[in-house]
Each structure stands twice: as structure tokens, then as C-alpha cells.
Amino acid sequence: MPSPANKVKIRWLIDEKTGAPNFAMRRFEVAPSGNTPYHTHDWEHEVYILEGKAVATKADGSEVPLGTGDVVLVEPNEKHNFRNIGDEDFVFLCLIPLQKK
Amino acid sequence: MPSPANKVKIRWLIDEKTGAPNFAMRRFEVAPSGNTPYHTHDWEHEVYILEGKAVATKADGSEVPLGTGDVVLVEPNEKHNFRNIGDEDFVFLCLIPLQKK
Numbered sequence: 001m002p003s004p005a006n007k008v009k010i011r012w013l014i015d016e017k018t019g020a021p022n023f024a025m026r027r028f029e030v031a032p033s034g035n036t037p038y039h040t041h042d043w044e045h046e047v048y049i050l051e052g053k054a055v056a057t058k059a060d061g062s063e064v065p066l067g068t069g070d071v072v073l074v075e076p077n078e079k080h081n082f083r084n085i086g087d088e089d090f091v092f093l094c095l096i097p098l099q100k101k
Numbered sequence: 102m103p104s105p106a107n108k109v110k111i112r113w114l115i116d117e118k119t120g121a122p123n124f125a126m127r128r129f130e131v132a133p134s135g136n137t138p139y140h141t142h143d144w145e146h147e148v149y150i151l152e153g154k155a156v157a158t159k160a161d162g163s164e165v166p167l168g169t170g171d172v173v174l175v176e177p178n179e180k181h182n183f184r185n186i187g188d189e190d191f192v193f194l195c196l197i198p199l200q201k202k
Contacts, residue, residue, distance in 0.1 A: 013149070014172060014174050019174055020174060021177065022123065022145065022198045023124045025149065025196070044121065044122055046126050048114070048126065048149075071115060073120055093149060093194070095124065095147070097122075097123045
């Protein structure tokens, strides 16, 4: 259950600066062996996997395999992370409500 | 500027039924020569193009080409549609605030 963030690039695609009124779209790129932080917060993530192979670590420590086209709803206050287990970048969209960064 | 919807399939990936508190994720599949309706409503779309080739028609009737990885914010009350101009399905994610269908 690795933490903190490691080999992660984040690009904000849509947010309040581009006129979004309610929620933001970000693109995450996690290099091989990288991971997002294993953490929690009081807002949700809506995640769509664009490419690569990863596992999501859930609140109980169990792992869920993820690949292209998979969808994840991380509920508010649910501990989570994403870890690249492939040889290529793991890329996903992650949307969050605004004013919740 | 075609209307109504033509050759469009919509799949709801995340919504209130799956526990989303604020916004919903849908996947649109538009077959060749198909289009979404040219219409307007008082909520936004946040769009990410997954595959295929299309044009977005804007409020002034002008057209914007779209391909894989492109992002569109359709603002509330902005007239719009998406029209497949390729030989393959045009597939995109479209997210909207909840209670705004």
C-alpha cells in the first residue's frame, strides 16, 4: 500500500478556469512502478481508465485489477490508491467536484 | 445541423444508482453518419473523446473537428451537437451534473 504519490503527472483538462460550473476533469499519467497516494478525503472520484494496467487498493487493503475502459467510483471518505503494474504508462481520467482539490 | 438523435447509444457508467453524489458519467457511441441532437439545456457537458472522428456544431453553426483525446466543455445553454464524420464508431464520455438529465 504505497504512499505518497510516485511518478504521477496530472493535467487539468476542464476546471473553473475554463468555465466549468460544477466539476473538474483531470488526466493522470502514472509511469511504470508509480502510484497515486494511498489516502482519503471527503469528496468522490469518478475514474475512467484510458490505457495501461493497474490495481486499485481499496479501504480494506484488497486490490482490484484495472485496464482500459474500466470505471471506478471512489466514494467520499473511501481510502484508495492506484498503482501501475504494467510496462507502459497507466493513464486515466479522474473527475472531482469543484472546490474539492 | 441535424436533429434529433440518430444512431446513438448511451450507457450510464456512474450515476446516483451506483452511489455518485454530484455528477454522472455516460459513454456515448455514435455509429457512422450518426449524430447527437442539436439542442440546448441549462446544464453543462464535460466531454472526452475516446475514439473516432467527429465534428461538434457550435451555437453559431460553425463546426469544430474532434478526435481521440480531445476535450470539450459545453457550457450551460450553449446549443451543440456531435456528428460522426468517420467510418468507425465515434465514442466519447459525457459527464453531467446529477438531477440534470
